[in-house]
Amino acid sequence: MKLSVFLFVLLLSISISAQDEPSDTDPAIIVPDSELVVVAPVTSLIAEDHKYDKGDHIDLSWVPSIDDQLLDGTVIGYKLYRSANGGEPVLVEEFPPGTNAFTDDGVYSDSTYSYFIAALSENYAAESNRTAPIAPEVEWLNLHRGWLFLIALIVGGSVLLFINAAKRGTKLFVRKIAGLEAVDDAVGRATEMGRPILFIPGIRDMDDVQTLAGLTILGRVARVIADYDTRIFMPTSRSLVMTAGRETVKAAYTAAGRPDKYNDDMVTYYTDEQFGYVAAVDGVMVREKPATVFLLGAFFAESLILAETGNSIGAIQIAGTARPAQLPFFIAACDFTLIGEELFAASAYLSGEPMQLGSLKGQDVGKAIAMLAILVGVFSATVGLAWDIEFFNDIVEYLSDVFSAR
Amino acid sequence: MRKVTIIVMAAVIVLFLASWILKAGAFQGEHDHYIIRGFLVTFAAFLTLAVMSFLYQDNPYYKFAEHLFVGVSAAFWMCMGFWTTIVQNLVPRLSTSLADFFEVPQRAEGLNFFFYTPVILGILLLLRLSRKIGWISRWPLAFIVGTTAGLNFIRYLRSDFIKQISSTFVPLLGRDWEGIGAFFSNLDLSATGQLVMMVSNWVIFLGVFCGLIYFYFSREHKGVFGAGSRVGIWILMITFGASFGYTVMGRISLLVGRITFLFRDWLELI
Numbered sequence: 001m002k003l004s005v006f007l008f009v010l011l012l013s014i015s016i017s018a019q020d021e022p023s024d025t026d027p028a029i030i031v032p033d034s035e036l037v038v039v040a041p042v043t044s045l046i047a048e049d050h051k052y053d054k055g056d057h058i059d060l061s062w063v064p065s066i067d068d069q070l071l072d073g074t075v076i077g078y079k080l081y082r083s084a085n086g087g088e089p090v091l092v093e094e095f096p097p098g099t100n101a102f103t104d105d106g107v108y109s110d111s112t113y114s115y116f117i118a119a120l121s122e123n124y125a126a127e128s129n130r131t132a133p134i135a136p137e138v139e140w141l142n143l144h145r146g147w148l149f150l151i152a153l154i155v156g157g158s159v160l161l162f163i164n165a166a167k168r169g170t171k172l173f174v175r176k177i178a179g180l181e182a183v184d185d186a187v188g189r190a191t192e193m194g195r196p197i198l199f200i201p202g203i204r205d206m207d208d209v210q211t212l213a214g215l216t217i218l219g220r221v222a223r224v225i226a227d228y229d230t231r232i233f234m235p236t237s238r239s240l241v242m243t244a245g246r247e248t249v250k251a252a253y254t255a256a257g258r259p260d261k262y263n264d265d266m267v268t269y270y271t272d273e274q275f276g277y278v279a280a281v282d283g284v285m286v287r288e289k290p291a292t293v294f295l296l297g298a299f300f301a302e303s304l305i306l307a308e309t310g311n312s313i314g315a316i317q318i319a320g321t322a323r324p325a326q327l328p329f330f331i332a333a334c335d336f337t338l339i340g341e342e343l344f345a346a347s348a349y350l351s352g353e354p355m356q357l358g359s360l361k362g363q364d365v366g367k368a369i370a371m372l373a374i375l376v377g378v379f380s381a382t383v384g385l386a387w388d389i390e391f392f393n394d395i396v397e398y399l400s401d402v403f404s405a406r
Numbered sequence: 407m408r409k410v411t412i413i414v415m416a417a418v419i420v421l422f423l424a425s426w427i428l429k430a431g432a433f434q435g436e437h438d439h440y441i442i443r444g445f446l447v448t449f450a451a452f453l454t455l456a457v458m459s460f461l462y463q464d465n466p467y468y469k470f471a472e473h474l475f476v477g478v479s480a481a482f483w484m485c486m487g488f489w490t491t492i493v494q495n496l497v498p499r500l501s502t503s504l505a506d507f508f509e510v511p512q513r514a515e516g517l518n519f520f521f522y523t524p525v526i527l528g529i530l531l532l533l534r535l536s537r538k539i540g541w542i543s544r545w546p547l548a549f550i551v552g553t554t555a556g557l558n559f560i561r562y563l564r565s566d567f568i569k570q571i572s573s574t575f576v577p578l579l580g581r582d583w584e585g586i587g588a589f590f591s592n593l594d595l596s597a598t599g600q601l602v603m604m605v606s607n608w609v610i611f612l613g614v615f616c617g618l619i620y621f622y623f624s625r626e627h628k629g630v631f632g633a634g635s636r637v638g639i640w641i642l643m644i645t646f647g648a649s650f651g652y653t654v655m656g657r658i659s660l661l662v663g664r665i666t667f668l669f670r671d672w673l674e675l676i
């Protein structure tokens with residue numbers, strides 16, 4: 001009797017210590033005890049290749065344990081185990097009760113994997129059947145993005161069509177943009193006053209489209225400056241922007257027939273540090289007193305400091321950015337502000353080049369599509385929900401699928 | 407140098423030294439390096455006041471702070487660029503011996519010779535220092551601009567265009583509309599009520615639609631189109647006004663931070 005009690009206590013202590021320190025490679029801890037809360041395993045565990053990925057995902061789905069479906073609290077969770085190339089199973093993830101699907105993103109296309117799930121009670125683990133080995137496949141095309149491709153094709157195709165039309169001599173109408181009408185006047189004012197022009201391209205690098213837009217406008221502004229033989233100064237906070245800025249200004253001076261007037265000191269680098277750059281540019285403003293200040297690019301907290309300093313020295317200021325949080329400061333402190341999209345339209349408007357005009361018109365095709373889709377979508381959503389008409393609800397669902405950003 | 411300038415500069419130096427001595431005395435017993443600590447707090451206060459003096463006018467103290475800031479930060483970012491980008495990210499992917507030389511750990515994924523591409527492009531960029539073959543530096547620049555445009559096209563098309571359109575499919579009347587009479591008789595003014603939801607959806611619809619009209623460049627803003635454009639710019643301006651107030655509040659908190667430093671950490675008045 002004493003021996004049997006000793007053995008029972010020994011087995012119990014082993015089982016408790018085993019539960020305290022579960023091993024990732026030993027999923028099923030089965031304790032032969034009459035007090036075990038035995039639960040049913042999950043069923044119908046299926047492992048499938050995740051569609052349209054680069055072979056690094058496997059989708060898993062299963063029917064939860066019947067004891068979990070009874071909601072009596074006996075199932076406290078699940079553990080998912082994965083075996084790679086027939087090796088030892090390792091713990092992948094733990095789930096709360098009620099979970100029935102998971103996407104494993106820790107796999108590679110050159111291996112095969114099989115899975116099983118352990119349904120857990122407070123002292124029992126019920127293993128499911130193992131899935132058949134599966135290797136994730138690499139798909140070259142993501143067909144989920146078919147609509148995105150089509151929309152990109154329409155917008156891109158429109159751009160090409162309009163560029164072609166402009167090259168053939170078709171007149172492309174672009175409405176007036178108030179801020180840009182003032183560019184020539186602003187440069188002329190600086191010429192008459194004998195003061196320089198300050199061009200600030202924002203504080204982002206060349207991987208920001210706003211910087212690119214700013215530099216494109218710089219090309220046009222520098223050309224006018226070269227024609228008028230005015231001075232330009234462009235402080236930058238990124239070395240690559242300095243390089244691109246120098247190329248742009250140099251090209252403009254060459255195009256104006258005055259390459260001898262260009263020198264590299266027109267475009268300089270200060271520092272990548274945001275407020276260090278601002279301190280330096282503010283210093284330049286109050287010392288050089290430029291007649292015109294262009295603030296075109298990506299701006300952040302420095303926008304108001306720069307615009308206010310420019311305002312205090314009496315410079316004409318033409319600003320433009322696509323950052324909504326900074327636009328209010330430019331509108332408050334500058335004479336002309338290019339709001340968002342106007343910044344990108346500016347270069348086309350100023351230059352009148354077929355390439356840029358075509359691009360602008362192509363984007364307008366995209367906006368027309370957006371306006372039409374919004375009108376149809378809002379009308380259908382309104383009618384469909386207000387009077388519960390399935391046809392209109394289907395239209396909304398269809399349009400939402402077309403314009404889903406997957 | 408003018409006499410007034412010399413007197414002011416002498417006063418600033420005396421005040422600086424007095425502050426240093428007093429702060430060092432205050433830190434004695436609290437910090438091991440109390441002299442350096444006293445200097446740093448005094449210097450930080452001096453730089454804060456020097457930058458703020460720009461509000462009066464440009465002056466030598468602001469110039470000193472400006473040049474110090476620019477010089478230190480330029481050097482700092484250059485070092486950061488070298489040690490974090492080149493040494494920590496690039497070197498371990500290119501060469502085991504170089505990684506050992508810089509004492510940086512090897513990457514788990516091993517060497518990746520694809521990373522020689524940025525090395526080559528970087529070297530090409532530096533060629534602009536040469537007058538003869540400086541033109542080659544345009545190639546990597548063109549590569550950067552081209553890839554940026556290409557990558558951002560899809561990114562912005564998804565986030566700023568397509569996502570925006572599908573988010574605007576909102577019902578303007580709400581669910582199960584029973585007519586205007588029923589609507590007013592069951593008027594619910596709570597934040598989750600039908601009225602608030604309707605107004606919110608109308609603002610979203612009109613804001614996006616009229617905003618698009620404003621940014622449509624292929625047609626003159628006249629007639630109905632012009633009216634829509636005016637509504638669009640009004641909505642933009644109201645949004646900017648709200649954003650202005652919100653951001654100014656954030657800037658005030660930054661000012662409070664500096665004032666707190668001056669009056670608590672430096673002068674110990676609060």
